[in-house]
Structure formats: C-alpha cells, structure tokens
Amino acid sequence: MDISKYAKREILQLAERPTPRTPIPRTGDIINLGAGDPDFNQPPIVAEWIKEAIEAGETHYTFQGHPEFKKTVAEYYSKYGVKIDPETQVIPTSGGGAALFLTLAATINPGDEVIIPDPAFQGYINPIKYFGGRIVRAKMRKTEDGYFRPNIENIEKAATEKTKLIIICNPDNPTGCIYTMEELKEIARIATEKDFLILSDEIYNEFTWMGKKHTAIATIKEAVDRTIIAMSLSKTFAWTGLRVGYIIAPKELAELIWRVPIGVSTIPVPIQIAAAKMLREGWRFHEEMKREYKKRIEHCVKRLNEIPNIKCVHPEATFYLFPDITETGIKSTEYTNKLFEEERVRVAAGSTFGEMGEGHIRIALVASIEKLDEAINRIERLHKKLKK
Amino acid sequence: MDISKYAKREILQLAERPTPRTPIPRTGDIINLGAGDPDFNQPPIVAEWIKEAIEAGETHYTFQGHPEFKKTVAEYYSKYGVKIDPETQVIPTSGGGAALFLTLAATINPGDEVIIPDPAFQGYINPIKYFGGRIVRAKMRKTEDGYFRPNIENIEKAATEKTKLIIICNPDNPTGCIYTMEELKEIARIATEKDFLILSDEIYNEFTWMGKKHTAIATIKEAVDRTIIAMSLSKTFAWTGLRVGYIIAPKELAELIWRVPIGVSTIPVPIQIAAAKMLREGWRFHEEMKREYKKRIEHCVKRLNEIPNIKCVHPEATFYLFPDITETGIKSTEYTNKLFEEERVRVAAGSTFGEMGEGHIRIALVASIEKLDEAINRIERLHKKLKK
Numbered sequence: 001m002d003i004s005k006y007a008k009r010e011i012l013q014l015a016e017r018p019t020p021r022t023p024i025p026r027t028g029d030i031i032n033l034g035a036g037d038p039d040f041n042q043p044p045i046v047a048e049w050i051k052e053a054i055e056a057g058e059t060h061y062t063f064q065g066h067p068e069f070k071k072t073v074a075e076y077y078s079k080y081g082v083k084i085d086p087e088t089q090v091i092p093t094s095g096g097g098a099a100l101f102l103t104l105a106a107t108i109n110p111g112d113e114v115i116i117p118d119p120a121f122q123g124y125i126n127p128i129k130y131f132g133g134r135i136v137r138a139k140m141r142k143t144e145d146g147y148f149r150p151n152i153e154n155i156e157k158a159a160t161e162k163t164k165l166i167i168i169c170n171p172d173n174p175t176g177c178i179y180t181m182e183e184l185k186e187i188a189r190i191a192t193e194k195d196f197l198i199l200s201d202e203i204y205n206e207f208t209w210m211g212k213k214h215t216a217i218a219t220i221k222e223a224v225d226r227t228i229i230a231m232s233l234s235k236t237f238a239w240t241g242l243r244v245g246y247i248i249a250p251k252e253l254a255e256l257i258w259r260v261p262i263g264v265s266t267i268p269v270p271i272q273i274a275a276a277k278m279l280r281e282g283w284r285f286h287e288e289m290k291r292e293y294k295k296r297i298e299h300c301v302k303r304l305n306e307i308p309n310i311k312c313v314h315p316e317a318t319f320y321l322f323p324d325i326t327e328t329g330i331k332s333t334e335y336t337n338k339l340f341e342e343e344r345v346r347v348a349a350g351s352t353f354g355e356m357g358e359g360h361i362r363i364a365l366v367a368s369i370e371k372l373d374e375a376i377n378r379i380e381r382l383h384k385k386l387k388k
Numbered sequence: 389m390d391i392s393k394y395a396k397r398e399i400l401q402l403a404e405r406p407t408p409r410t411p412i413p414r415t416g417d418i419i420n421l422g423a424g425d426p427d428f429n430q431p432p433i434v435a436e437w438i439k440e441a442i443e444a445g446e447t448h449y450t451f452q453g454h455p456e457f458k459k460t461v462a463e464y465y466s467k468y469g470v471k472i473d474p475e476t477q478v479i480p481t482s483g484g485g486a487a488l489f490l491t492l493a494a495t496i497n498p499g500d501e502v503i504i505p506d507p508a509f510q511g512y513i514n515p516i517k518y519f520g521g522r523i524v525r526a527k528m529r530k531t532e533d534g535y536f537r538p539n540i541e542n543i544e545k546a547a548t549e550k551t552k553l554i555i556i557c558n559p560d561n562p563t564g565c566i567y568t569m570e571e572l573k574e575i576a577r578i579a580t581e582k583d584f585l586i587l588s589d590e591i592y593n594e595f596t597w598m599g600k601k602h603t604a605i606a607t608i609k610e611a612v613d614r615t616i617i618a619m620s621l622s623k624t625f626a627w628t629g630l631r632v633g634y635i636i637a638p639k640e641l642a643e644l645i646w647r648v649p650i651g652v653s654t655i656p657v658p659i660q661i662a663a664a665k666m667l668r669e670g671w672r673f674h675e676e677m678k679r680e681y682k683k684r685i686e687h688c689v690k691r692l693n694e695i696p697n698i699k700c701v702h703p704e705a706t707f708y709l710f711p712d713i714t715e716t717g718i719k720s721t722e723y724t725n726k727l728f729e730e731e732r733v734r735v736a737a738g739s740t741f742g743e744m745g746e747g748h749i750r751i752a753l754v755a756s757i758e759k760l761d762e763a764i765n766r767i768e769r770l771h772k773k774l775k776k
Contacts, residue, residue, distance in 0.1 A: 001613060003640040006495055006552070006585055008519070011647050037449045047442035050658075054435035059629040061425045094482055097651020107394055126649035131396070164394070197394055225389060241447040241657035252391040259399050261514035263485020268659055269629035270438075 014126050031367060031375045034346040036173070036320065038238035039366045040292075043285045046242075049277050053270035064258070065092040065265045065272065072276040073246050077231075080216040082224070082248075089254050091247040094266040096203045096232035099245045101127050103199050103228050104165075106257040108133045112164035117150060119353030119360075121173045121201070133164070139356050140175065146313045146324060148175035148356075152186040163196040171204040171214060174322050174353050174362040176315025178212050181220075188223035197253070198223060203232040203245075206286060207293060208317040218248070225250050228257075233275055235319075237282050238289060243267065244275040293319045296365040296372055303376045307383050319365045322350070326359035328386050335382075336361060342385070343378035402514050419755060419763045422734040424561070424708065426626035427754045428680075431673045434630075437665050441658035452646070453480040453653045453660065460664040461634050465619075468604040470612070470636075477642050479635040482654040484591045484620035487633045489515050491587050491616050492553075494644040496521045500552035505538060507741030507748075509561045509589070521552070527744050528563065534701045534712060536563035536744075540574040551584040559592040559602060562710050562741050562750040564703025566600050569608075576611035585641070586611055591620040591633075594674060595681065596705040606636070613638050616645075621663055623707075625670050626677060631655065632663040681707045684753040684760055691764045695771050707753045710738070714747035716774050723770075724749060730773070731766035 004012055067086070074086035084090065093099040100123070108114065110132030116124050118137035128135050138154040155166065168187065170179040179187075191198050198217060205214040218227045232245035244267055247257060267275070297314065304312040304323050312323035325335055332349035339345050339361075350360030365372060392400055455474070462474035472478065481487040488511070496502065498520025504512050506525035516523050526542040543554065556575065558567040567575075579586050586605060593602040606615045620633035632655055635645060655663070685702065692700040692711050700711035713723055720737035727733050727749075738748030753760060 001640060003644060006641065007644050008493065008495055008497055011494055011644055014647050014649065035449065041445040042442055042447045044443060047439040050442065051435040051439045054430050054438065054630075055432060057429040059430045059627070061423065061628045094654040095651050097649075098654065101650045105396065106399055107396055109396055123649075123651075126647075130649050239447070240449045240652075242442075243652070243654060243656045252389060253394065256391060256395050256399055259402050261402065261485075261511075261518050262489045263483050263511075264628075264631070266482040266486065266631060266654055268631045268656060271656055271659070 010130050010132055013129055030344045030346065031371055031378075032346045033364045033366060033375060034348055036235065036364045037240050037366055038235065038289065038319075039368070040238040040289050042238065042242070043282075046274055046278065049274040050270045053273040058269045058273055060269070061264055062269050062272070063264055065090065065267070066269055066276070069267075069272040069276045072279045073248070076279045077229070077248055080219055082216060082218045084248055085251065088251040089248055091249070091254055091257055092265055092267045092272055093245040093247055094243045095234055095245040096201065096230055097123060097245070098266060099230035099232070099247045100124065100199070100201070102257050102260050102262065103230065103247065104128060104131050104133065105260040106253075107164060107197060109164075111162065113160060113162040115155060115158045115163060115166040117168065117172075118355055119148070119174055119350065119357035120167070121169050122352045124167050134162070136163070137354060146311055148172070148177050148322070150177075150179060150183050150187070152183065155187060156190055159190050159194045159196065161194075163194055165197045165199055166191060167199045167201060168217070169201040170217070171202075171208060171317030173204060173318055174320055174348070174350070174357065176318045176320055176322055178208060178316045179215060179217070181215050184215060184217045184223070185220055188217060188220045191226055192222050196226070198227045199230060200227055201230045203230065203235050204318045206236045207290065207319055209294065209297065210314060210316055212316045214317070228253055233278065236286060237278050239275070239278070242271055244271060293365060296369055297321070299369055300363070300365060300372055300376060303373070304379070307376075307380050308387070309383055310379070321363040321365065322360050323363070324360055328383065330386070332358055332361055339379065339382055343382050345375045345378050398518050398520055401517055418732045418734065419759055419766075420734045421752045421755060421763060422736050424623065424752045425628050425754055426623065426677065426707075427756070428626040428677050430626065430630070431670075434662055434666065437662040438658045441661040446657045446661055448657070449652055450657050450660070451652055453478065453655070454657055454664070457655075457660040457664045460667045461636070464667045465617070465636055468607055470604060470606045472636055473639065476639040477636055479637070479642055479645055480653055480655045480660055481633040481635055483622055483631045483633040484589065484618055485511060485633070486654060487618035487620070487635045488512065488587070488589070490645050490648050490650065491618065491635065492516060492519050492521065493648045494641075495552055495585060497552075499550065501548060501550040503543060503546045503551060503554040505556065505560075506743055507536070507562055507738065507745035508555070509557050510740050512555050522550070524551070525742060534699055536560070536565050536710075538565075538567060538571050538575070540571065543575060544578055547578050547582045547584070549582070551582055553585045553587055554579060555587045555589060556605070557589040558605070559590075559596060559705030561592060561706055562708055562736070562738070562745065564706045564708055564710060566596060566704045567603060567605070569603050572603060572605045572611070573608055576605060576608045579614055580610050584614070586615045587618060588615055589618045591618065591623050592706045594624045595678065595707055597682065597685065598702060598704055600704045602705070616641055621666065624674060625666050627663070627666070630659055632659060681753060684757055685709070687757055688751070688753060688760055688764060691761070692767070695764075695768050696775070697771055698767070709751040709753065710748050711751070712748055716771065718774065720746055720749055727767065727770055731770050733763045733766050
C-alpha cells in the first residue's frame with residue numbers, strides 16, 4: 001500500500017519518526033545524557049495536590065484553561081515587569097513543544113520565512129517545515145573565549161519582506177548563552193522595522209549561572225506587541241512527563257492561537273491546578289535542583305577541560321554543556337556514535353543543532369555526579385583511543 | 389494593530405473563538421444541557437492510581453506514549469474482533485478532539501474533500517477548514533418514525549476523485565443512531581472504490597440502548613487498512629477534564645500521524661497509567677453511569693412526547709436526545725435562544741449540526757433526573773407561550 005498518496009505533502013518532507021522508538025533505559029550500563037529530561041522526581045506534595053483536585057470533582061471540561069492556572073502564570077511572569085491579563089493572554093499548552101506548534105499553527109503560511117539561530121534547538125525544524133515555512137538560519141558568532149552569542153548582523157541579513165517570525169531560545173539550548181538586553185533590543189528593532197513576530201522560547205529562564213539573570217524581550221516596549229513567549233514547567237520543576245506548558249501573547253495574537261482547532265485545552269484540569277500551586281509553592285524544590293545542577297556543571301566543566309582535545313566553557317544558563325571537540329579531528333556525529341557504541345554514553349551531536357554546532361557535543365547534566373563522573377571517565381577513554 | 393497580516397490564512401476563515409469564553413455555571417438557576425460533559429465525578433480510586441504513579445517516579449518523558457496504556461487500548465478494542473499491535477497502531481491523544489486534529493493534520497492537503505454527514509458533530513467543521521479541506525455534506529435520511537440514518541446514496545454522490553476522507557460518528561452524535569453492518573459495508577465499498585480513508589469517531593461506543601450493539605467498521609476486511617479510529621475516555625468514564633483519547637490506525641497511517649510535530653505525546657504519564665487501569669477495572673463505574681443514563685433517557689423521552697409540538701425518538705445510542713420541534717414553527721436557533729433567555733435552559737440548536745438538523749434540538753442528559761424534570765417543565769412552559 002502506497003501510503004504517501006494519503007499524506008499531507010509536508011509530512012513526507014519531515015524526517016521519519018521511527019515507530020516504535022525504543023526508549024534508552026536509564027539503568028544498566030548505558031548513561032543517557034542525550035535528552036533534557038531532568039533526573040529528579042516530583043515531590044510527593046504534587047501527587048497530593050492532583051489527588052485533592054480529582055476528589056474535589058475538578059475533572060470536567062475547562063474550554064479555555066483553568067482560571068487559577070492562568071492567573072498564577074500571569075503573576076509568576078510579572079516578576080520580569082511584564083503586565084499580563086490572565087484571561088486574554090495566557091494559553092495553557094501540553095508542554096513547550098505544543099506551545100511552539102500552536103504558535104506556528106496560528107501564523108505560518110506556506111512560503112513564510114522563519115529565522116532561527118544556528119545552532120538552535122532541533123525541535124524547531126520539523127514544526128516550521130510542517131507548516132510549509134522556510135527556515136532561514138542566522139549563524140551565531142563564537143567569541144574568542146569559546147562562547148556562542150547571537151549575531152545581530154546575521155539576523156539583520158536573514159530578515160526579508162517574507163519573514164513572519166524569528167524564534168529565539170533565551171536562555172539558549174544548546175549553547176547556554178543568555179541574550180543581553182542590548183542584543184534583545186537589536187532584535188526588537190529589526191522585528192519592528194521588518195514587521196515580523198518574535199517567538200521567545202524561555203523554558204530555561206530559571207537556570208542561570210555566573211551571577212547572570214534572565215532577560216525577557218517582552219520588557220522592551222517596541223517588542224511587547226509582537227512577542228509570543230513559550231514556556232514550560234518541564235525543566236523548572238522536572239515536570240516533563242506531566243506535560244505543562246503555556247503561551248503568553250498579546251491579546252490579539254492569543255486570540256489567533258486559541259482559534260487553532262486542536263480540541264479542548266490540552267492540560268488535564270487537576271494537573272493545571274497542581275501546576276498553579278507549583279508555580280507558587282514549588283520553589284524550594286526548584287532551588288534544590290538548581291543547587292545540584294550548579295554542582296554538576298562546575299564539576300563537569302572542570303573535569304572535561306582536563307581532557308586533551310576538549311574545551312568546555314561554563315554555560316551562562318541551562319543544564320547543558322556544549323564542549324568543543326574540534327581538536328579530535330572527527331565530526332560530531334562520528335564522535336557521538338563512537339561514544340555510544342564503544343562507551344555506552346549517549347550525548348547529542350552538535351551538528352544536530354545546525355552547521356555552527358559542528359565540532360561540539362551537547363551533554364545534558366541529567367544524572368548524578370557519580371554517573372556524570374563515570375561518563376566523563378568514558379569520554380576520557382574515548383579520547384585516549386582517538387589519539388592513537 | 390491589524391493582526392490578520394500575521395495570521396495563517398485559514399485561521400481567519402474560522403469562526404472566532406471568543407476569549408474569554410465565560411463558562412456557564414452548573415449551579416443556580418441555569419440548567420446547562422448544551423455540552424456533552426457528563427455530570428459524574430471520578431471514583432476516588434482514579435486519584436489514588438495517579439498519586440501512586442507520580443510517587444513511583446512516572447513523571448518523565450514517554451516520547452511514544454506509555455506502553456501499558458497502548459497495550460490496554462489494544463486489548464480493550466480487541467473485543468470487536470480487531471487485532472491491534474499496541475506498539476505500532478495506538479497513538480495516545482489529548483482527548484477525541486486531538487485525535488481528530490492529528491488525523492487531519494497528517495492527511496489533508498488544501499483542496500482535499502472530506503465527507504461528513506448532515507447532521508454531524510459540529511466539532512468536525514473547523515479542523516477540516518483549518519487544513520484547507522473542502523467539506524462535502526452527505527445528508528442523512530429521516531425514517532418515517534423519525535430516526536436519522538446514514539444515506540448511502542448521498543455518500544456515494546458526495547464521493548469524488550478529490551475525496552481524501554469520510555468522517556463517520558458511530559454511534560452518532562447528535563442523532564443517536566448506530567450504523568448497521570450493512571451501512572458500514574456500503575461505506576467501506578465506496579471508500580475502497582474511490583480510494584479514500586475512513587475516520588471512525590466511536591467515542592460513544594459504550595452507550596448503546598434498545599438491545600443494539602456498537603458495530604466497528606474496522607471489522608470489515610475491505611475497510612481495515614484505510615480506517616482510523618478516534619476514541620476517548622471522556623464519555624465512557626466521565627473523563628472529560630482528564631483529557632485522554634487515542635487513535636487506532638493501520639501501522640503505515642499511524643506512522644504518518646506520529647510525524648505531526650506537535651511535541652511529546654500529549655497525555656501526562658501518570659494519567660496514561662491511570663487510564664490504562666480504568667480501561668481494565670473501571671467498568672463497574674461505567675455501568676452505574678450507564679444505568680443512570682438509561683433511566684434519564686426513558687424518563688425524558690416519555691415526558692417530552694407528552695408536550696404538544698415536540699416529538700422525540702428513543703436514541704439507539706449516546707446520552708443525547710434529538711427531538712423534532714418543527715411543529716413549533718420556529719427555527720432551532722430561535723427556539724434555543726428563547727429557551728435560554730426565557731427559561732434558563734441551555735440546549736444545542738439542531739442547525740448547529742447542519743441543515744438537516746434544522747427543526748431539532750439536542751439535549752445532553754448530563755444532569756440528575758430532578759434537574760432534567762425541571763428543564764422539561766420549562767420546555768413545556770415555553771411551548772405553552774409559543775402556542776399563544
């Protein structure tokens with residue numbers, strides 16, 4: 001049966017999603033530092049909150065999201081000085097991925113151009129392609145000391161009459177950089193001049209280091225009317241399997257997004273209620289995780305830099321390391337394949353994130369220091385073999 | 389700010405989704421029989437199951453759905469004699485609406501024709517339009533004794549070279565009919581001859597009456613390779629606010645649907661686990677609900693038929709009544725507006741479901757017999773006023 005004749009055209013242009021995709025076991029010999037799934041479990045109070053909500057009969061349709069969730073989101077994000085009307089500006093979504101999908105679903109016509117940095121989170125690619133958007137990469141620049149930074153000149157060059165949207169990931173996955181206010185102002189200026197929208201993926205906003213703070217592009221007056229913020233509890237509260245994200249958008253844009261006929265608001269009501277409580281009361285749990293991530297980052301950066309042919313900067317944010325492995329002389333996919341096949345350590349190849357990611361690997365610090373230490377031992381062993 | 393220039397074209401053709409949409413209170417003077425949100429709450433065990441799953445650390449990504457959920461779905465549906473491979477054929481979705489959206493998202497190119505009956509669940513309209521599909525209505529026929537039935541001749545006439553898909557709702561919302569095996573065989577024949585897909589929305593499969601049983605089109609050999617089944621726990625287990633649905637599809641079609649880049653599988657993992665348990669152990673709860681619905685149907689059909697100018701057949705399935713109010717001499721929207729404004733009872737106008745629904749109203753029996761009785765008292769009062 002030739003299934004392709006039944007398919008939406010764009011679907012066939014997407015990389016195949018293998019079914020079934022066997023999950024890599026967390027246990028045993030393999031150390032999986034590939035995906036950004038925090039290794040922390042939920043504090044028991046979350047289970048209690050959900051149970052209470054169900055017992056209270058909170059199991060019926062909420063067509064526009066639970067008011068309490070939307071209210072709490074608006075309160076939470078107001079810490080950046082952005083004023084948000086919960087009723088008209090907050091859209092609950094089933095995680096950050098759905099926030100991205102819905103934003104594109106509401107805005108992209110075939111042929112529209114979408115600017116994304118290079119490197120960038122690989123999850124942006126398929127949704128843009130799916131809606132027939134043309135991806136235009138704006139290469140980041142690499143500073144002398146090895147940091148990636150947004151390159152305003154490249155963004156300016158990438159912007160055309162056809163640009164509908166720029167996606168920025170701030171703080172950035174995979175590079176760990178935080179956009180500065182100056183950089184954001186430049187992006188806001190270009191978006192205003194060329195009249196396109198800004199999708200600001202800020203799901204790592206709470207994981208900042210080195211005394212740096214997250215900067216929200218929606219605080220820039222010029223940008224606020226054209227900025228859609230994609231957020232998620234997945235990283236902040238190790239909430240990945242509970243699927244809670246949200247969009248914050250100007251009223252008119254939020255109305256467009258609400259119109260995407262995806263069905264009833266996609267977060268189960270008791271989970272919206274628990275998520276609201278978490279956004280108010282979950283910060284001690286978050287701080288504990290954050291302290292642990294900080295230890296992991298410091299430990300691993302130090303250890304990685306002791307290995308010849310690897311250079312690793314301390315990220316400004318996120319819980320990823322994005323070390324430079326250029327000096328090994330092999331491509332990042334070859335490197336990650338060898339590391340997995342020979343040493344059973346899964347990390348992501350830098351080229352997954354774009355041309356500019358070549359020569360790098362992304363290590364998600366989602367395991368205990370002991371496990372990370374063992375992973376680095378194995379990386380060290382690989383490097384010794386590569387040298388021969 | 390002219391927001392339309394930022395919009396995906398098709399979005400602007402959809403009926404506006406008002407934001408915020410104030411939910412109609414269940415309490416107080418208003419009796420809301422508009423939406424199909426069962427008035428039953430979850431048994432406490434559901435809260436326990438979810439709690440246990442969270443405490444067991446089941447809060448991490450499952451990129452392809454939880455294996456236990458998929459396995460249970462395959463086991464459950466096998467009662468119709470359909471063999472399903474859980475790993476490759478079951479896709480968890482955030483309710484039945486998302487199942488519909490994803491199916492269309494994987495298959496519809498602009499200009500493709502989609503056949504839907506008239507009347508039909510109004511929720512099919514916007515997703516088809518959104519993907520640029522052309523809606524072709526196949527009018528049902530009305531039997532002498534007042535039952536709606538699929539009209540094979542009209543389906544045959546509606547099918548063209550451009551037909552990509554037919555959507556059937558079996559058992560049918562709003563008419564309450566169950567497709568017979570003969571009718572399904574005819575539809576399978578037409579779909580095979582004209583080579584289009586069948587989306588079988590079977591979310592009311594468990595609510596059958598009058599000794600009738602649900603018939604699954606996937607049991608027809610000719611149809612099974614081209615049939616996508618959209619299902620949900622929302623009605624079966626009063627699960628609306630917990631958002632669990634699923635798609636069962638042939639492997640190749642399931643692979644297409646998995647490729648829609650909507651993000652990680654959209655049902656929170658602990659809820660997938662609880663849904664699996666419910667599909668195995670929740671049938672006593674279901675039977676209790678079913679007994680109550682049966683009482684409500686019998687009571688209300690009898691009472692409605694005692695009111696002049698209203699005729700109500702006993703549905704073969706679902707918990708909706710779809711009485712004929714033609715003899716009142718007013719349009720169904722005028723009728724429902726009057727009923728709401730003058731008597732504070734919310735029901736759906738038949739014309740919402742298509743031209744053929746004109747002259748009918750849909751009453752969702754999602755309130756206690758006492759409340760339904762009061763609603764019918766008010767309907768009776770309206771009819772007396774209308775007569776003057």
